[in-house]
Amino acid sequence: MSDTASTRATRNTPDRPLVAAPDLLSSLVPLLAEWVPRQRWFAGKGRLITGFTLVSATELLPCTADGSAPGLLQLLVRAQQNAPAARTPAADCYQLLLGVHPAPPPQLAPAVIGRPAGGPLRGRTVYDALLDNRLCGLLLERLRMPGRIGAMRFCREPDSDIPSGLPGRPIAVEQSNSSIVYGDTFILKVFRRIAPGINPDLELPRALADVKCARVPAPAAWFEAETAEEGGEATTLGVLQPFLPGSADGWQLALNALSVRADFTSSARALGHATAEVHTALAQTLPTTELRHPQLAAIAARMNERLDATARAVPVLQPYRARLRTAFDALATVGQDGRSWAAQRIHGDLHLGQTLRSAEEGRWSLIDFEGEPARPLAERRRPHPALRDVAAMLRSFDYAARSGPAGGDGWSLEWARRTRAAYCLGYAEAGGLDPRSAPELMRAYETDKAVYEVLYEARHRPDWLPVPMAAIRRLAAGGERPEGVEGMEGPAGFGAGSGGSREVGAARTSRAGGAGATRPAGTPLPPGASRPSGSAKPHGTDGRG
Numbered sequence: 001m002s003d004t005a006s007t008r009a010t011r012n013t014p015d016r017p018l019v020a021a022p023d024l025l026s027s028l029v030p031l032l033a034e035w036v037p038r039q040r041w042f043a044g045k046g047r048l049i050t051g052f053t054l055v056s057a058t059e060l061l062p063c064t065a066d067g068s069a070p071g072l073l074q075l076l077v078r079a080q081q082n083a084p085a086a087r088t089p090a091a092d093c094y095q096l097l098l099g100v101h102p103a104p105p106p107q108l109a110p111a112v113i114g115r116p117a118g119g120p121l122r123g124r125t126v127y128d129a130l131l132d133n134r135l136c137g138l139l140l141e142r143l144r145m146p147g148r149i150g151a152m153r154f155c156r157e158p159d160s161d162i163p164s165g166l167p168g169r170p171i172a173v174e175q176s177n178s179s180i181v182y183g184d185t186f187i188l189k190v191f192r193r194i195a196p197g198i199n200p201d202l203e204l205p206r207a208l209a210d211v212k213c214a215r216v217p218a219p220a221a222w223f224e225a226e227t228a229e230e231g232g233e234a235t236t237l238g239v240l241q242p243f244l245p246g247s248a249d250g251w252q253l254a255l256n257a258l259s260v261r262a263d264f265t266s267s268a269r270a271l272g273h274a275t276a277e278v279h280t281a282l283a284q285t286l287p288t289t290e291l292r293h294p295q296l297a298a299i300a301a302r303m304n305e306r307l308d309a310t311a312r313a314v315p316v317l318q319p320y321r322a323r324l325r326t327a328f329d330a331l332a333t334v335g336q337d338g339r340s341w342a343a344q345r346i347h348g349d350l351h352l353g354q355t356l357r358s359a360e361e362g363r364w365s366l367i368d369f370e371g372e373p374a375r376p377l378a379e380r381r382r383p384h385p386a387l388r389d390v391a392a393m394l395r396s397f398d399y400a401a402r403s404g405p406a407g408g409d410g411w412s413l414e415w416a417r418r419t420r421a422a423y424c425l426g427y428a429e430a431g432g433l434d435p436r437s438a439p440e441l442m443r444a445y446e447t448d449k450a451v452y453e454v455l456y457e458a459r460h461r462p463d464w465l466p467v468p469m470a471a472i473r474r475l476a477a478g479g480e481r482p483e484g485v486e487g488m489e490g491p492a493g494f495g496a497g498s499g500g501s502r503e504v505g506a507a508r509t510s511r512a513g514g515a516g517a518t519r520p521a522g523t524p525l526p527p528g529a530s531r532p533s534g535s536a537k538p539h540g541t542d543g544r545g
Contacts, residue, residue: 073100273426
């Protein structure tokens, strides 16, 4: 994806394509400068936008000045923002889908961005197209009929059955992306913050579909931006996936259990099975690698960098920084005795809000493989130890216990300990690495996740900062294994030393040293997760919102 604006369009005006007008972006800048920072998916909150640069523009539906039909304009723009003197100014790329109408109907009033004072759209109303059911329907029709439109390409799996005319409705509560549900059949995730290359939320589910992994729904269609470089990867802009009415997400189920003080260990153990199955399938279909001492030391160094940056941004973390470093320093020394660890593609942002359990069979599925959107795409696509996902899920059980109606009382914390242990047990039973055999990795990755949570809550939900800070105090208190891991119990021979097939993410030793229901009021979702409540839960919903 280059920064050269595309000048292709679906149709031309008598003079020139609207997207080729040199003043298109400049006429929208005053409106976007006010509207973009208010959107939940905007990642640059707290920093001034100093300008916009047009990357590409595509007219998906003609934006005519007369008539009652809306136009649809897709833009990729870079938002320039100020930054501290020691850092390079940020310029994240965002996807905007803009409706254009001379006089939109009253029901679209909440979607209105404004009316440009000049330029090719002067006198017309510009609004968020994803709040217009008609334009949502147009996107589905484009996905049904693969092909190129301007700078965009619409793709479809050959065996996918996408009916025409499915009514589209936007999901109102979103965060890092936007989603549209079509009937009770599909959900379209539209990525907002765009990075060049294939998004893992398309790449990994397609790879899992190739090995018939039933734990993850297979994409039916997607759209992307073509790269200007020959042979380069296209940039993923949106993914259409199956929708499963009647499923419930794990976060909601956990809170429901906490609200009535019910046991959750059987569900957690089954979820551990599902996680291990997905990890096994990913290791079978995508390349794996080995992490030895230099690689583990580099991972630990990046964790320390994130800790330092977060402590600067959130001063309440400062008193714990030195003790938290011990977890990362311990990881840095792993491998000096010749051990190595398998690394593979993983989910990258696993928590209870990224899981669904079917109403009929009680079967768990994993969704939303985008990874943490705040991290660079290259890092999200990098192989990691599978236990990174396990540690993240352990944090989610702790989050639920401290966020539930009891607010982290003694019973809730014991619930978390038992549930975490059951999840780890199920993971190991299904072929995953026994977390007890890798205390350095588990403690480091859980600490790193807690640091991320502190930064997220401080920026977005400061009232909930005490939840991850409780974990920070626990993790900083000593070198014990993370809660829920030390309490695991299993059958004889269970764990890393047992026989059988190779465990996902297992450590290896080289003798030579080695080469290579309803959510209770006031309870939050996991950090970054913002999905609608209710019984109808979509496959593929962005668990981060």
